[in-house]
Amino acid sequence: MKTSPDVATTETAKHDYEPVIGLEVHVELKTKSKMFCSCRNEFGAEPNTAVCPTCLGMPGSLPVINRVAVEYLCKAGFALGCDVAPYSKFDRKNYFYPDMPKNYQISQYDMPLTTGGGVTLSSGKRIRLNRIHLEEDTGKNLHAGGAMAGSDYTLIDYNRAGVPLMEIVSEPDISSSDEAEDYLAELKAVLSYIGVSDVKMHEGSLRCDANVSIRPRGANELGTKTEVKNMNSFRSVGRAIKHEIARQAERLAAGDRIVQETRGWDEVKGTTYSMRSKEEAHDYRYFPEPDLVPLALDADVLARWRSELPELPDARRKRFAQQYGLSEYDAQVLTAERSDADFYEATAAACDDPKQAANWLMGDVRRALQSAGFTALAQSPMTAAQLGELIRLVKSGAITGKAGKEVCDILVAKGGDPNAIVAERGLGAVTDSTEIAAMVDQAITANQKSVDAYKGGKANAFDFIVGQVMKVSRGKANVEIVRALIKERLG
Amino acid sequence: MLTGHEIRDRIARRETSALEITKRSIDAVAASEPELRAYLTLTPEYALARAAEIDARLARGEDCGPLAGVPVAIKDLFCTQGVRTTSGSKILANFVPPYSATVVAKLESAGAVMIGKTNMDEFAMGSSCENSGFHPTRNPWDLSRVPGGSSGGSASTVGARGVPIAVGTDTGGSIREPASFCNIVGVKPTYGRVSRYGMIAFASSLDQAGPMTADVRDAAIVLEAIAGLDPMDSTSADVPVPHYEDALRDDLRGVKVGIVREFESSISGDAAMSSLYKEAYAALVRLGAELVEVSLPHAKYGLATYYLIAPAECSSNLARYDGARYGVRVSDGGDVYQMFERTRAAGFGPEVKRRIILGTYALCSGYYDAYYVRAQKVRTLMKQDFDTAFSACDVIACPAVSCPPFELGAKSDPVAMYLMDYFTIPMSLAGIAAMSVPAGYVDGLPVGLQIAAPAFEEGRMLGVAHAYEQSTRFAWARAPKVGAA
């Protein structure tokens, strides 16, 4: 068997088969304490320091529902357009695994907190949700040598055990790896907007399993699906799905059947591998958690939680496009993170020019962030007021665009008052016509060829002369005055 | 040994001290223990230090609670901070909890002095104490016989008056049956009346802690001390706790006592037992009660229902005993799952394994609806049976057991042992209040009368039991002297 399908079969897959994909996304909720005990819920603490009898599953310990986790899940449900159940319950999911202190997980089986709802992709396509339910996270196994098999010993960190986790299950409405990545990005945007999770896949606060099957294009019946696990980024989710679609297409093309199984994604090899077959699948022996009473939520509590939701990314995106006249793309990028969108609106207000604010954030600020080594705007010490002032200085001609870029770099890296930076570095624009006229005359004399060319009808020769003047002024000359004077001289 | 309330009163009158009482209790237990073996762990140093502390506080005029200086024994499935807690299982032979059960904490704040942890059937699974992972316990009325179970150690030591008060737990009869066997008072409160926090779970939806005492007044005092809402137990009820002693009465005028038709016909085959209970009902009538016949048509499904629900929950509750985090670990090479298997194979006794297998089977997909779901439906019907019955009566009086205490080894067939809980299981499934109070003797062996009341009507139940106890005086009878002292 080939480990990696070649390009030809991938192409065949694209044409002959239609992928059917559903995602199961686990999201850790950013509550102060754990799901069923009062231990603190934080990432990266010293191993086994955030534990108690309950989250260690000690004899006689009992769970108590964290109401804030319920609130966060309900808010996520409202934000995603789900039906929130006023009455639900918890169940036990039984299986033995060393990172699970009780050898069962408290989860929700047949009465999840929410049903329905959906995620709208940037294309406008809506991916329906099946359900969102609340459960507890497991601990973490640290195997000597990396894998349980063959390792000499395993250490277990139970800090994560009992952290509130919501599982968001989509309907199999996703048709490509791109849509899957888009779905995750939209989901992440919504969840980070409402502030219920860090949604960081690399820290494990968002984890995603993909159910993938393919069927002949136009067929009604679903193909046999595989569940793909162990992806650690949105990109690897996309790669794993792409690979799995191609692998299944190759098997079908070769006349084989798809085996229903769980497959792991190998990031390094870029392939999926069989983890366990359907026959080896657990019988989880779900039954209602007898240590908890059913969860009943008052209508007015639910109404209050709904009313506390902020403006969601989709609505904000539409408003940005409409109110500020931004392109769809710009609106999309600027609203992806709530803090970025807030920064943008504050900048636009400070410089009183929403278009320019968008241009700067999408262009020079982005570049400056990269060269300063920041991965997010929030990491920069620059404030929206400072950026707004910089934009105002450039707009007014007090500094040139080129000088503006230089100030921008400094602001992004260190923050500060743009006026002070301009003064300190002598970046103020040269606006004195006499001074500029001298530079223009010098440029005309030195570039007679271009002058002739311009006069002969070559328009771009004009820009060359402007460039020469700017060079002489070290970028500080007011370009409008430069252009006017050259025009005047050359007629 | 005096009763708990007698000790309370005498300490209040400065006629004795907590230390003197505690020493006497420790000596009495030490004398009888070689024959009874009611304890898994004794805590004499702790008890003496605590008694001295209570005396000092009393001397300063402090209020030390309604059980100040009263020695108590704690069933070994209540976690006790710093004191080994085994639940009668070898798998927890070395487990020392870092926390105390709410019941234990409440008893301590009521001034009680723990003198030891009592023996029990492993994880409370059994009706004779013979399933203890460590050793059997004997009945103080006849050392060849069992004390009942699973709270056998608590019943035995109170029956022998090593202590006046113990706490036990009742899942399907584990307080009431041993209370009946050892001629003491045993109360299974309403489900939710007493916190389960720190109680090692057998079947979460049925387990309930309760007093096992020398008399009804002590039961009332202890129940008041341990009952109430606990934020650590979501299934504990937010229902006010009355001062139960106020409910104790001396006559039963105006009380309607329900006699269960189905139970009477099932006990009628045993002439001695049947006549004992007939006499008990007659005693209630002499106190002014009116007897009315009631019916529990689904009671006959009690055992079948119980032996689906309880094992199902236990199969999940006991999954945590795998050797990974605490307790005994058996690991001689192999991977983590082999460690789980070896630990559980060596740590659990045969009855526990039997119930884990039963429960695992009942929860398997494909069987779940036929077994677990149907059992829950029967449970609902059983609750309705009691609702209907209590619309015609105030309390129910019925047998606590079908026989007096039996000899060790007499019930080697598990189903014969399961049948011991025939009269107690329906109340457990319905989650209502029930208790056993001494009702006389068959061949010189104690037998208890069961009194059941609607949910949270423990006061009414204790009141009826008190009147019965005061007039019949069976509770005053003492077991033959056990031990050298």
Ligand SMILES: [Zn+2]
């Ligand atoms: Zn905890």
